[in-house]
Amino acid sequence: MYILGIETSCDESAAAIIKGDKENIIVLSNIISSQINIHSKYGGVIPEVAAREHAINLIPTIDKALKKANISLEKIDALSVTIGPGLISSLLSGIETVRVLSYIYKKNIIPVNHLAGHIYANFINRRRIISFPLLSLIVSGGHTLLVYMKNHYDFKVIGETRDDAAGEAYDKGAKMLGLSYPGGPIIAKLAQKAKDKKSSNIVFPQPMVNSNNLDFSFSGLKTSLLYKIKEEKKLKEKINEYCFKYQEAINNTLVKKTIKAINKYKVKTFLLAGGVSANTDLKERFKNHLNKDISFFYPNIQYTTDNAAMIASAAYFNYYKNKEKSFKDKFKIKADINIKL
Ligand code: KG4
Ligand code: ZN
DSSP states (O other): OEEEEEEOSSSEEEEEEEEEETTEEEEEEEEEEEOHHHHGGGTSOOHHHHHHHHHHHHHHHHHHHHHHHTOOGGGOOEEEEEEESSOHHHHHHHHHHHHHHHHHHTOEEEEEEHHHHHHHGGGBTOTTOOOSSEEEEEEOSSOEEEEEESSTTOEEEEEEBSSOOHHHHHHHHHHHTTOOSSHHHHHHHHHHTOSOTTTOOOOOOOTTTTSSSSOBOOHHHHHHHHHHHHHOSOHHHHHHHHHHHHHHHHHHHHHHHHHHHHHHHTOSEEEEESGGGGOHHHHHHHHHHSOTTSEEEOOOGGGTSSOSHHHHHHHHHHHHHTTTSOOOOGGGOOOOTTOOO
16 A cells, blocks of 8 residues: 655645555655754744745645655555644645645545654554553643554553643753753763763753652753753753753653653553654663563664654554544645644
8 A cells, every 4th residue: 555645734845655465565756855954043943934835835745645656646555644643734734735635636534643653653664573551751832642552543641741842842952051952862972972971960850750640741851951041051061961961861851751650550662753763872771771571672873863664654554543534535635833733
C-alpha cells in the first residue's frame, strides 16, 4: 500500500511517500522544506509567516517527493495529513491541499494526530520487532507526554507536562543564553564542550522528579536559569557549563519519570519520540538506566524532528486498525489544534 504523507503543523512543509507492507514501513521519499532560517531571526515561530511559507512551498515539496519515489499520484493508494495539534493556519495549509488532491484524484484521506506520527517514526524499517505493551515518551517543542499502548493505535496518556514542554525548555533556555533557535541542538552541542562538569557549582532544580504522579514540570527550571544568568558575571566564559547543567537537569527529569512509568506499567518496550529524541545525552542516559529486559528504540535521526514519513507511517497503522471506519468522507476532516491522542 502506497501512502502520501503531508505534515504542515508548525514550521516544516513536508511530504513523503511510504510503502506499507505487512508490519513494515519502507520510506521511498521524505522531503522537508524547512523554515528554520526564517524563524530563527525572531527566536521562535511566527504563525502568519509559517502559513505563508507553507502556501509557497508545499506543492513543490509534494512534487519532489513523488519524483524521488518515482511514482505518480494516480498510483498512490491513500493520502494522509496531520490534523493537529499545531498552529491552525499551518494545519489548514496541509489539510486544504490534501482535500483538493483527494477530490481531483479520488483518493481516501487518513487523518493523523501529529503525536501519533512521532510515535510511529519508530516503526519505520522495523518489521515486527517492536512488541506490546509499550511505553512511549514524546518529547517535542510543544509536548511532553508519556503514552501507554497495549496495541497498535491504542493510546493512553499516563503523564504529561503541567507547563512547558521539554523542547520548549531547551528553546527558551537557549534564548535566555543568547543562543539561536531551535535551542535543543545548540545547547547539546555546547554542552559537549563543557570542561568543568563535575566541579561545577551550577545547580538546577528538578521539579516534580520525586512526586507520586507521572507528570512533568519545566517552567521552574527555566525561571531558575533566568535568575542565575542575571547574577552571573562570567556568562560568556561559562556558557558551555551552563548548557551542560541545563541539559542534564532536563534529561534527568525525563529519565527518572519514564523509569517510574515503566516500572508501574510493566511494559516490554520503550520508544523515545519527538524532536528532543535527537539528543545524544538523553539517549545515552536511557541506555544506561533502562533495565536490560526492556527493548529500547528511538527513531532514525532523519525521522526525529517533524517530517511526513512519520505521518504516513502512523496513517498506515491507523488504516489497518480502523479499517471498518470509513476514511472516504474527505470533506469531514477538520483541523483540531488541541486534538488529544
Ligand atoms: O518534534 P519537533 O520537530 O517539533 C514539534 O512537534 O514541536 O521538535 C522540535 C523540538 C525543538 O524544541 C528543538 O529544540 C528540539 O526538538 N530538539 C532538540 C534537539 N534537536 C531538536 N532538543 C535537544 N537536543 C537536540 N539535539
Ligand atoms: Zn513534532
